[in-house]
Amino acid sequence: MKAAIINSLRHKYHFKDLLNYWNMPRSTYYYEIKRYEEPDKYETIKNEIKAIYKNSRETYGYRRVFIMLRKKGFKICAQTTRKLMRKLELMPDMYWGKNRKYSSYKGTIGKTAPNILNQKFDEIKPLKVFHTDITEIKMENDKKGYISLIMDEASNEIMGLQVSDSPNFNLVRNTLNELYKNNPCLSGAIIHSDQGFHYQLESYRKWIDKQNVLQSMSRKGNCLDNSPVESQIGLMKKECLYREKIDSLTTLKKVCSDYKKWFNYERISRKKELIPIEYRNKFLKIA
Numbered sequence: 001m002k003a004a005i006i007n008s009l010r011h012k013y014h015f016k017d018l019l020n021y022w023n024m025p026r027s028t029y030y031y032e033i034k035r036y037e038e039p040d041k042y043e044t045i046k047n048e049i050k051a052i053y054k055n056s057r058e059t060y061g062y063r064r065v066f067i068m069l070r071k072k073g074f075k076i077c078a079q080t081t082r083k084l085m086r087k088l089e090l091m092p093d094m095y096w097g098k099n100r101k102y103s104s105y106k107g108t109i110g111k112t113a114p115n116i117l118n119q120k121f122d123e124i125k126p127l128k129v130f131h132t133d134i135t136e137i138k139m140e141n142d143k144k145g146y147i148s149l150i151m152d153e154a155s156n157e158i159m160g161l162q163v164s165d166s167p168n169f170n171l172v173r174n175t176l177n178e179l180y181k182n183n184p185c186l187s188g189a190i191i192h193s194d195q196g197f198h199y200q201l202e203s204y205r206k207w208i209d210k211q212n213v214l215q216s217m218s219r220k221g222n223c224l225d226n227s228p229v230e231s232q233i234g235l236m237k238k239e240c241l242y243r244e245k246i247d248s249l250t251t252l253k254k255v256c257s258d259y260k261k262w263f264n265y266e267r268i269s270r271k272k273e274l275i276p277i278e279y280r281n282k283f284l285k286i287a
Helices: 002-009 015-021 026-037 043-055 062-071 078-087 169-182 202-210 223-239 249-265 276-286
Strands: 129-138 144-152 158-164 190-193 214-217
Touching (some): 002 015, 002 026, 043 062, 129 223, 144 169, 144 249, 158 169, 249 276
Parallel strands (some): 129 190
Antiparallel strands (some): 129 144
């Protein structure tokens, strides 16, 4: 700030010379000094913005910060929130990169299922439609870890998340068992997946049939058919996995467990303006 510099040097140099040197009109100088000395009316909000941004693991853009500010009772508009975040240099940049896609497709080695959803992702009732997939992450020890995730379409809640050093069926089975452990009443629900070999196996279909769950599958090679979980995994990578130093499978398991807890109980949805567990509890309470 030129005016502040000029003000700090007035005891050493002539005021007029300083103004000429910095090419600043006298009126502008006094205006800037007056504004500089006035208390910042946004100071409290700025501190709250910084706290919200930090608690979001530095992942919230201005829209989610704006939602949180409103929930906390602050009267502020979205554009002011955006301007303040820019001044504070609090703008996440992890969402712009592309994720590398892992594919477990190995051809038709078992039985496929029809695409019941057909890209109609409009379920609003929790625990009715689930999406599942597997992804791969390369660790710093040059080994690979595999993550199996199952999510609720309506609330975006992560219902199961398991990690292994092998993309075998046990990884998928453990994910399904985690889903069932927390939600034993799955009868009539839909579980949608891609055509990865795990989901074609007889063992997978037996688990599905035992729980009276409907199996739905994407068309071959069409990631848009399972876009909810594709987006979920992409978020997890950008918000967490790519920002952490993961040097072992043990570390990967802990990082994924911490992220699941944070995502379900703290991360707010920009569209729903609720965290996943809030959405589920609110909807089930109404129902």
